[in-house]
Amino acid sequence: MNEPVLPIPDKIKAHTYKFLKWIFALIFLYIVVSILWLFLTKPQYVEQIVTLSIGGFIAFFMGYFGWRGGMIVEEHFIKLSKK
Numbered sequence: 320m321n322e323p324v325l326p327i328p329d330k331i332k333a334h335t336y337k338f339l340k341w342i343f344a345l346i347f348l349y350i351v352v353s354i355l356w357l358f359l360t361k362p363q364y365v366e367q368i369v370t371l372s373i374g375g376f377i378a379f380f381m382g383y384f385g386w387r388g389g390m391i392v393e394e395h396f397i398k399l400s401k402k
Contacts (some may be wrong), residue, residue, distance in 0.1 A: 353368075
């Protein structure tokens, strides 16, 4: 039942990091192009789409980093209580 957790191979880590770099680059490119398009054309529907999508990105990443921060703080307190 308590099987040991095997480490992730370095090749898989390298591919994962490369994939994540491309995803973040595409998200950044989308945000930059959307904002430029918004300021250059100013159509109403594009403003709503860009505002909501950028807000969604920000909310997602703030939630993720908040969750990770909470996990780090929890692990820190667990280590302190074991001492």
